[in-house]
Amino acid sequence: MAIVSSSIGCSDSQHSRDNSRVVDAVSLPEDLGSHGEDGLRPKKWNDYIGQSALKEVLSIAVEASNAREEALDHVLLYGPPGLGKTTMALVLAEELGVKCRITSAPALERPRDIVGLLINLQPRELLFIDEIHRLSRVAEELLYPAMEDRRLDLTVGKGTISRVRAIELPPFTLVGATTRAGALSSPLRDRFGLVQRLDFYDLESLKAIIDRTSNLLGLALRPGASYEIARRCRGTPRIANRLLKRVRDFALVKGDLACIDSSLVDQALKLHCVDEKGLDATDRKFLEVLINVHGGGPVGLDTLAAALGEDSATLESVVEPFLLQSGFLNRTQRGRVITAAGRLHFQEKGF
Ligand code: ADE
Numbered sequence: 001m002a003i004v005s006s007s008i009g010c011s012d013s014q015h016s017r018d019n020s021r022v023v024d025a026v027s028l029p030e031d032l033g034s035h036g037e038d039g040l041r042p043k044k045w046n047d048y049i050g051q052s053a054l055k056e057v058l059s060i061a062v063e064a065s066n067a068r069e070e071a072l073d074h075v076l077l078y079g080p081p082g083l084g085k086t087t088m089a090l091v092l093a094e095e096l097g098v099k100c101r102i103t104s105a106p107a108l109e110r111p112r113d114i115v116g117l118l119i120n121l122q123p124r125e126l127l128f129i130d131e132i133h134r135l136s137r138v139a140e141e142l143l144y145p146a147m148e149d150r151r152l153d154l155t156v157g158k159g160t161i162s163r164v165r166a167i168e169l170p171p172f173t174l175v176g177a178t179t180r181a182g183a184l185s186s187p188l189r190d191r192f193g194l195v196q197r198l199d200f201y202d203l204e205s206l207k208a209i210i211d212r213t214s215n216l217l218g219l220a221l222r223p224g225a226s227y228e229i230a231r232r233c234r235g236t237p238r239i240a241n242r243l244l245k246r247v248r249d250f251a252l253v254k255g256d257l258a259c260i261d262s263s264l265v266d267q268a269l270k271l272h273c274v275d276e277k278g279l280d281a282t283d284r285k286f287l288e289v290l291i292n293v294h295g296g297g298p299v300g301l302d303t304l305a306a307a308l309g310e311d312s313a314t315l316e317s318v319v320e321p322f323l324l325q326s327g328f329l330n331r332t333q334r335g336r337v338i339t340a341a342g343r344l345h346f347q348e349k350g351f
Contacts, residue, residue, distance in 0.1 A: 022246060022272045023280045024318075025082035025236045030245075040213050040241060041087045043094050049212065050205035050237075051084070054196045058088070061194060062095045071124045071171035072096060073193025074147055076132075078181035080321075082238030083198040085177035089128040092175065096124060100175075104130035108139045115154065118146055123170040132176035133183035140188055147174055147191040200235030200325075203227070209237045210244055219248060222261035229265055232278040234322055239278075246272055277326060277345060286319050287328065287346045290338050298335035 020028050031037050042048040045059055058075070065072040072092065077085040086102070093100035101117060108114045108129070117127060129135070135143070145151040145166075152167040176192065178184065189195070201209070210226040229247065233240035250268035251257045273281040289307045290297055305312040310319075320336075323329035328342030338346075 021280055021282060022242060023232075023234060023239055023274055023278060023322075025080060025234065025238055027081070027238065028242070031238065031242060037087075037238070037241070040216055041090060042212075043091065045091060045095060047212070048084070048087070048091055049208045050201045051088075051198055054088075054198060057194065057196060058092065059095070062092060065124075066096065069124075072126075072173040074174045074176070074191060075194045075196065076176045076178070076181070076184075076189065076192035077196055077198060078178045079198035080200070080236070081179055082236040083200065084237060085198060086128065086130065088198070089126060089175040089177070092173075093126045096126070096173075098122070098125045100126040100128055102128045102130070105132055105134035105136075105139070109136055111138050111142060114139045114142050115152060118142075118152055118169055118172075119167065121170055121172045124172065125170075126173050126175050128175045128177065130177045131179075132188075133178045133180045135188070140185065143174070144187060144191065201237060202235075203230050206230035206233060206235070206237065206240050210240050213241050213244055217244070217248065219244075219260060220258065222259065224262035225260050225265050228262045229269075231276060232269055232274050234278040235325075243269060243272075243274065278322070279326075279328075279345075282319055283323060284346070286315070286323065287338065287342060290329075290336060291343060291346055296343065297337035298332055300335045304336060 020030075027037070045055060048055060061072055075089075075092070077088055079085065089102075090100055099122070101121065103113075103117060108117075121127060142152065145153050146169055150169040150171060152169055154165045154167060155162050156165050157163060174192075176184075176188075181189070181195075181197075207226040207230045210229050211221065214221050214226070225247075229240055229243050233243055247260060247265050247268040248257070250271065251260050251264055254267075255264050273284075275284070279287075285308060286304070289304060290299065293307060294303070301312045301316060305315050308315070320329060320331075323342070324331065326341075328339055328345060330337045330339055
């Protein structure tokens with residue numbers, strides 16, 4: 001067993017001292033690199049763990065499209081960050097035997113950006129647009145005829161002598177990904193033949209993902225170790241893989257790479273202030289202020305934000321969703337309220 005000093009701990013003042021949180025589901029620069037997300041992504045249906053309902057729908061659609069030798073219908077994937085939307089697009093391309101061109105809506109600001117991508121597509125290829133709810137009006141209007149009739153309507157010339165030139169496109173599939181399906185305009189949403197939601201992963205799937213990543217990283221986890229990571233990763237594979245890498249660092253420096261057991265995982269993740277339910281110092285500070293300063297609520301978001309030195313929008317979009325999803329927090333008309341489970345967790349679980 002690894003020998004680690006018992007002084008490892010976490011001060012609450014660590015909360016939001018730096019902006020990157022190990023439990024942030026949004027991709028961080030550290031997720032890239034030699035063993036980054038790209039190297040760990042599953043490539044085929046068989047390697048893709050979880051999301052079974054979605055996999056069944058999409059694998060049938062892919063098989064049918066392969067049998068007909070047609071392009072797959074346009075696909076919209078939505079759901080919280082870190083659940084595998086990009087990975088799913090890459091699996092779709094692999095199973096269709098075509099390339100996937102990856103971009104994101106903010107990179108398609110000028111009409112020529114999207115025109116360049118569309119006219120270079122080969123038959124049946126995938127065009128993956130991340131954060132598709134952020135598409136500009138111009139880009140969106142170029143996409144309508146492209147998606148519906150495989151036609152690009154280009155305006156040539158200016159003023160009274162301008163005219164529209166139609167360019168025929170090969171059959172292709174647009175895969176759009178968004179964390180905010182409701183923010184898509186209805187004309188755009190209606191042009192997707194397959195609209196699928198990715199859900200948070202259950203513990204069994206997360207354990208399997210952690211075991212798979214461990215194998216790819218050449219780590220042998222002892223029984224129980226993957227469970228300790230799985231229950232802290234907020235239902236999100238991206239966080240699971242990131243926590244696993246922090247555990248690997250800890251084992252190398254403070255313990256034994258050949259003996260990663262549940263106790264070592266516990267110590268490693270305590271160092272990163274991640275508790276047994278996946279809450280970090282920022283979450284705990286939120287609960288502390290809510291309970292100790294405001295008697296558990298109800299209290300307005302702005303008041304909480306002022307006490308925490310954060311802005312309300314960040315609290316609402318970054319901190320609150322996981323506390324709500326965990327059943328630790330309620331949003332009521334009169335303000336934020338701690339739940340019985342939230343109070344219990346706060347009292348019982350220190351770092
Ligand atoms: N790594 C990240 N997400 C995964 C998934 N759904 N299946 C297998 N490995 C993964």
